Amino acid sequence: MDISLYNDMYLDFRSKLLGSIYTTDEMFAVMARNIPPIAQIANIGYIHCIFYAPISQFAPNGLSGEFTAYHDKKKLPAIPANVDFSETMSTGEQGSFTFQAHPVEGHIFSDSERQMVQLLSWDFFILTGRARLMGNTRKATITDAMTGAYNQTGIFAFYQQYIGDSLKDYTAIFMNLKNFKYVNKSLGDQMGDLTLKMFVRQILMNLDDRELIARLGGDNFFALVKKEHQDGFISKFSSCELVLNQGPKPQNIRIQTRMGVYPLEKNTNIGDAISSAGTAMNAAKAIKTRDIMFFTKEMFVRTLHQKEISSEFHNAIRNKEFVIFFQPKVDLTTKKLCGAEALVRWIRHKTIVPPMDFIPILEREGTICDLDFYVFETACSDIRQWLNAGIEPQRISTNFSKLHLKNRDFASRILEIMHKHNIEGKYIEIELTEVSDYDDALAMQNFVNTMSENGIAVSIDDFGTGYSTLNVLKDFNISTVKLDKSLLNNIGNPESKDEVIIRNVVNMANELKKEVIAEGVETEKQAQYLRSINCNNVQGFLFDKPLVHDDFQKRLTEEQPY
Numbered sequence: 301m302d303i304s305l306y307n308d309m310y311l312d313f314r315s316k317l318l319g320s321i322y323t324t325d326e327m328f329a330v331m332a333r334n335i336p337p338i339a340q341i342a343n344i345g346y347i348h349c350i351f352y353a354p355i356s357q358f359a360p361n362g363l364s365g366e367f368t369a370y371h372d373k374k375k376l377p378a379i380p381a382n383v384d385f386s387e388t389m390s391t392g393e394q395g396s397f398t399f400q401a402h403p404v405e406g407h408i409f410s411d412s413e414r415q416m417v418q419l420l421s422w423d424f425f426i427l428t429g430r431a432r433l434m435g436n437t438r439k440a441t442i443t444d445a446m447t448g449a450y451n452q453t454g455i456f457a458f459y460q461q462y463i464g465d466s467l468k469d470y471t472a473i474f475m476n477l478k479n480f481k482y483v484n485k486s487l488g489d490q491m492g493d494l495t496l497k498m499f500v501r502q503i504l505m506n507l508d509d510r511e512l513i514a515r516l517g518g519d520n521f522f523a524l525v526k527k528e529h530q531d532g533f534i535s536k537f538s539s540c541e542l543v544l545n546q547g548p549k550p551q552n553i554r555i556q557t558r559m560g561v562y563p564l565e566k567n568t569n570i571g572d573a574i575s576s577a578g579t580a581m582n583a584a585k586a587i588k589t590r591d592i593m594f595f596t597k598e599m600f601v602r603t604l605h606q607k608e609i610s611s612e613f614h615n616a617i618r619n620k621e622f623v624i625f626f627q628p629k630v631d632l633t634t635k636k637l638c639g640a641e642a643l644v645r646w647i648r649h650k651t652i653v654p655p656m657d658f659i660p661i662l663e664r665e666g667t668i669c670d671l672d673f674y675v676f677e678t679a680c681s682d683i684r685q686w687l688n689a690g691i692e693p694q695r696i697s698t699n700f701s702k703l704h705l706k707n708r709d710f711a712s713r714i715l716e717i718m719h720k721h722n723i724e725g726k727y728i729e730i731e732l733t734e735v736s737d738y739d740d741a742l743a744m745q746n747f748v749n750t751m752s753e754n755g756i757a758v759s760i761d762d763f764g765t766g767y768s769t770l771n772v773l774k775d776f777n778i779s780t781v782k783l784d785k786s787l788l789n790n791i792g793n794p795e796s797k798d799e800v801i802i803r804n805v806v807n808m809a810n811e812l813k814k815e816v817i818a819e820g821v822e823t824e825k826q827a828q829y830l831r832s833i834n835c836n837n838v839q840g841f842l843f844d845k846p847l848v849h850d851d852f853q854k855r856l857t858e859e860q861p862y
Contacts, residue, residue, distance in 0.1 A: 310416075313338050317427045322435035324351065327428050328367045335370045335420075342416040345376030345404035346383070349424060353395035358436045360448065363395070369424070375404035384409065385417050389425045397425045446493060447500040450514035452574075455522065458512045459570045463524070467564055467573070470511075471530040473523040474560040474577035475537070476585065480519040483553065491544060491551075498542045499555060506536060522574055527563060534559060538592060558584045562595040579603050586660070609661045612648075617674055621647050624678045625846035626696070628855055629817060629839045632831045635862040637855055639695040639729070641819075641839060642679040643846045644671065668701045673713065675699070680721040680728075682849060691856050697729035697759060705743045711750040725755030729780065733761045741775065748776045759817075763805070773812060781809050783835070785820020791829050799829070806835045 316334050321327050328349070335347065347370040353363035371379070385401040399421035403409050409417060442454030450458055463470065477499070484492035496519070503513045507525065514522045525533045537557055544551045560581030564573055576595045579602075584593040616622060622644050629639035646653035662668040676698045686693045704710040718728065730751060732744075751758050759780035760772055772778060783802060790796030802818075809816045818830050821840030830838060843862055847855065855861045 309337055309341065310419075314423065317423070320434070321431045322438055324363075324365075324367075324428055324431060327431040328369060331369050331424065332367075338416070338420070339370045339372065342413045343403050343407050343409070344370065344401055344413075344417065345372045345407075346370065346379055346400075346402040347420070348379075348383070348400040349428075350398040350400070351396070351428070353391065353393055353432075356393055357445075358432075358439070372404060376402065377405070385414070385421070387418075387421045389421075391429065397428065399424050444515040447497050447515050448504075449500045449521065450512055452514065452516055455512065455514050455524075455574065456570060459524075462510050467568060467570065468566045469527055470524050470564050470573075471527050471533075472562045472564055472573035472577040473525065473530075473533065474562075474574070474581040475521040475523065476558045476581055477519040477521075478556040478558055478591070480555075487551075487553075491546065494544050494546055495542060495553060495555070498544060499540070502540060502542065503537060506533070522577065524573070530561070530563065534561065534592060556591065558591045560584060560593055560595065575603075576600070605657075606661045609658050610665060610667070613658075613662065613667055614670075616646060616648065617670060622671065622674060623647050623848070624675055624682070625848060626852035627839055627846040628844045628852070628861075629694075629837055630843045630862055632827060632836045632838060635860065637694055637861055638837055639697065640852060641731070642675055642696055642698045644675050645846075663701060663703070666703055669703055669707070672698070672700045672704065673717070676714065677717050677721075680717055680723050683723050683727050684721040686853065686856065691853065693727050693856065695727055695729050695757065697731045697757075699731045699733070699761065702733060705747065708743075711747050714751075714756075715754060725751075725757075729757040729759055731759050731761045731782065745776055748778065752777050752779070757815075759815075761819075773808070773814070778814060780815040780817060781805070783816065783818040785818075785840070788818060788820055788822075788826050788830075791826050802830075802835070803833045806833050810834060 313334050317327065317330055319330075321330060338344075339347065346368075348366065348368050350366040351364065353359050355362045380402060383400045383402040386398065388396055388398040390396055401417045401420070403413070442450055442457045444451045459467070477496075480492070480495075483495055487495075496515070500513055500515065500521075503521075503523065507513060507523075511525045511529070512523065516522055523533065538559060539554065539556050542553050542555060544553060558581055560577045560579065560583070562573060562577040562580060568576075576599075579599045580593045580595040583599055583602075584591055587593075623646075625643045625645055626640040627643055628637050629641065630636070631638040644655065646655075646658055659668065662671055679696050679698050683693045683696060700710075707713075714730070718725070748758050757779040758777075759782050760778055761782050762784040763772075763781040773781070783805065787798050787802050790798040791802075806816050815837065816835050817837040817839060818826075818835055819839045821827055821830065821838040821842050823842060826840075827838060827842055830836070844855070
């Protein structure tokens, strides 16, 4: 039978294969539904396809199979061992696609029919490859390339395709791997990447096809699990053992996970699910004593507050809403002023905002660095004002976050501000907070050395509360240690070990020729004890609360303020 290759029937068949089809299975199903009219006019009794793709990034387990697109069992009851038409085509990934066809029983393909079969072979090959390409392209937009988990775009795609109105039956879980940076540091980035892959793989093995795991960047993940699986998921993945099969022998590693958990409610949307679970995880991260936190309405209120603080911060800097207070430091032996700490208060809507309401938020966002330099510049300006007025200032200490250590210009910017106001190093002390880990010890050491070379004192604030106390004294040229006020709370309590700790820290600092100051001194008993162990410099409400500029200036000019 003579047939036109590009007849209306074939064009209609082909148009149906050009839609949004993303897998070979989908493509074969569409082909099977629409091929019968073409097969009948071309006297085709049987069409069969065999395909193979090797293991690759897009096919982690490889791809192989076969599919019968058409079989007219009435006109071709038995499939012959050797089909009339068979063509194998190679793919760019070193895979293959074989198209087989056989005419109805007792018929031999005419030239035009054979041309139609040839065209079908090419179209099946091309359009199946197109479906895979579209699927891979789509997959690349919705999945994390390294781990194979969904990405944030993929969360929304999964939700629309598989969950929809059933979201209320799920629990959203936002996960952060605890101290994952130490895995990278101790094992290397390659093993760190493998750890993330194995973590995702283990989770996938425990999810059904209507649950998801997504990577939101770094070591942050998001899961949607059915509520009946919630407790099991939390129990299994709050701490899990992974086996890393790389290198000469397998390596076991235990992963601890912080989780923010939000059992979803009616009318919750997927964006709120991610945000609320993330809020709960951040709460767990902040309090440090619990790794699993469930979302509450109070957290939502706090989140709104944090967003408000963040959005108003830069305007507050411009409008000079941040006011500097000075808390005096006193020498217990002479009862004279021996320095002060510059502290910041936010006067917002004619109300003083407590530092704990905004400092931790700015610290998390990194904007604390702007505030630190605002305080420092204000302190330098005040010192210059006193000097110009003939008032001899005391050494003023200002606090700087450890985030500044990531800035190579940290030391030079301090020196530039001092030069701008013509301030000598003897009037300045830089306070850095003691932490459990200095991410860049070399940067810390270089900074302290630069300050020392310019006659600027550097102190460690909250000394005794971190885990690196001895290392700080040993490795860095610190001039002053500042005892954390929490160490003073149990002075006079015979059951407490705090007095032993304070006494030995003071003795060690004195032997190392370091200055020692105790903050948070509120009672005469605390002052007497500190003086008895040769800790003579103190700061606290026993002598003075933080003072505004003019009140502190009076202290500077008084002969014996205490």
